Amino acid sequence: MERAIVEVPPGGSSCKSSRVLAIEAVSVRKVYRGFLGRGAGQRALAGLDIAIPKGTAFGLIGLNGAGKTTFIKIMLGVVRPTEGSVRVLGGDPEDPKVRARIGYLPERLFLTNAFTPRQFLASVARMKGLSLGADAIANQLDRVGLSDAQTRKIGGFSKGMRQRLGLAGALLGEPELLILDEPTDGVDPLGRAEIRKLLTEERARGATLFLNSHLLSETERVCDRIGILAGGRLVREGALLDLCGSDTAYRARFAPGADVAELGRLGFRAAEGGREDFRVEAATPQVLNEKLDQARRAGALLVGLSHDLRDLEDVLAEALAPSAAASREGEAPPGSLRPSGGSAPGAAPEVVS
Amino acid sequence: MKAALTVAADLLREAASRRWFLALGIGITTALVVLGFALRLEVVDGALAATRLFGREVRTDIRSVEIALRFVYRAAAYVLFYGGLVFGIVACADFGPSLLAPGRIEHLLSLPVRRYELLLGTFLGVLALSLLGAIYGAGGFTLIFAIKTGYWTLRPVAAALLASVTFAGIYGAMLTAAVALRSAALSAAVGVVLFVLGIIAGYRDRLDTFFEAGWAREAFRGFTFVLPRVSALADASADIAASAAVKPEVLASQVVGLLVFGFAALALGIHLFEQKDF
DSSP, rough: OOTOOOBBTTTTTTTTTTOOOOEEEEEEEEEOOSSSSSTTTOOOEEEEEEEETTEEEEEEEOTTTHHHHHHHHHHTSOOOOSSEEEETTTHHHHHHHHHEEEEEOOOOOOOOOOOOHHHHHHHHHHHHTTTOHHHHHHHHHHTTOOOTTTTOOOGGHHHHHHHHHHHHHHHTTTTTTEEEESSTTHHHHHHHHHHHHHHHHHHHTTTTEEOSSSOOOHHHHHHHHEEEEEEEEEEEEHHHHHOOOOEEEEEEEOOOOHHHHHHHHOOOOEEEEEETTEEOOOOSHHHHHHHHHHHHTOOOOOOEEEEEEOHHHHHHHHHTHHHHHHHHTTOOOTTOOOOOOOTTOOOOOOOOO | OHHHHHHHHHHHHHHHHHHHHHHHHHHHHHHHHHHHEEEEEEEEEEEEEEEEEETTEEOOOEEEEHHHEEEEHHHHHHHHIIIIHHHHHHHHHHHHHHTTTTTTHHHHSSSSSSHHHHHHHHHHHHHHHHHHHHHHHHHHHHHHHHHOOOOOOOOHHHHHHHHHHHHHHHHHHHHHHHHHHHHHHHHHHHHHHHHHHHHHHHHHHHHHGSSSSTTTHHHHHHHHHHHHHHHHHHHHHHHHHTTOOOOHHHHHHHHHHHHHHHHHHHHHHHHHHHHHHO
């Protein structure tokens, strides 16, 4: 596992490459100014380095206060870094020409209740300098599943509908970079699937995706690269398979009736998720096949085999373990692990953006 | 600049759905309709011979229409000036904080818009709103009296436009307060304080005699020097409406002072806005 999981060295992200970068942040620090304001003097980012190539679907995860939203705002020029530099699509985030190529969905988009979806999208289009006709706006609303609500006032919309509308606004003008902060928040399961499909279409078009979501399963499904932020730093970053998977761990499923004790003797350990699922370590394909042959000789019938991928939740908990230890000792840095209220000891940490 | 106009247009659309402005529109329309139907003016050879309101005769001397309407237009100008200012301060206090609402400002700033355009657009939107209200109210009022008496003048409309410009000066400071601390209450409080201090500043030449000559009087004069002369502008507005003599150079200096105050406040607001994290 040591080889698979990429620890980020201080001063640089592991995925810096010769590829064209969509987002590049170097030693970004942010301390909020002021004396009396909420969050004044708070350190949100403590030397963040990240490089995200164009065309990537990148998911940023971390606990409350890790600095995720601050970093998103810095990428958009809404918040200015105290130190360090950020380049988005090769330019300054505050340059309107750069921002014209970005689509953004905030975590809690404020929508004017008096507007209809058409009016909202028309306003966003004007701001983006797009000349969209009524048909183009109708198509965009149709794309996010709001075609039946085109002329309704936004004031009567559910949270999910508002989220869909915000996404429609972000997708206007086919942006090169999509920055989405909790895009499926409040959306029903079928709606989430629709949004995932939309995001897949956007990626196929060539758009870079930057996703911040506390729904880790959602992040796993959509993103191919993951970054874990803690205490204002990127503590792990890499391809999803590198972070969650292993070249030597496999998950085998046998037909019911297999001799569990005999399988255990051969190195097959019962895995979570099903009584017929077993986890096995094999350094090479040859070793794997030998073990499977032995299991078959012992009467077990193989019905499924795959690489054993850990949940992103496990990866997150592992990445934040040092912070958790510090928290228990009362030395928690900003963004450190905070167990969710009322959860049992050892339960998964609360992951909220 | 196109983005600023988009922000202003959106603000007008938003205002059209707000209860305050719906009430204002309905109130002005109702007042005009009632005035149109309930007021009867009998004009004979250019003189106002009789006035009936809801069928009852209003005791007035017979005098020329022009003279008779001067009193009406003067009173209307004062009502529109002070009433419009108070209404505008209360009803428009929320536009700045609403622009800066979490979830909205991040979204707006993520669009290809310069920060100053957002604030300028809000200011222009409120200015347009006050101009539309003034033109609708004063225009309708003047039109009704013109049709009923045959005396046509645009002076009451010009007086109402002066009230709008005065409000714009005060609103510049209100918007800046909203940027400094996102609060509709603070924005309204700044407007009310400026309104009251502006009335005092307008009569500063008369009021400074209450202070002993020396530092106290100079401090009063220095403090009121920078404030918009609200009461003096109200008097000028009434004079314009009533066709009374107005000293152009005095009015010009008051309007220029008001504009300098308003633009300085707005420039400070834009500066704060440019520096701020959201």
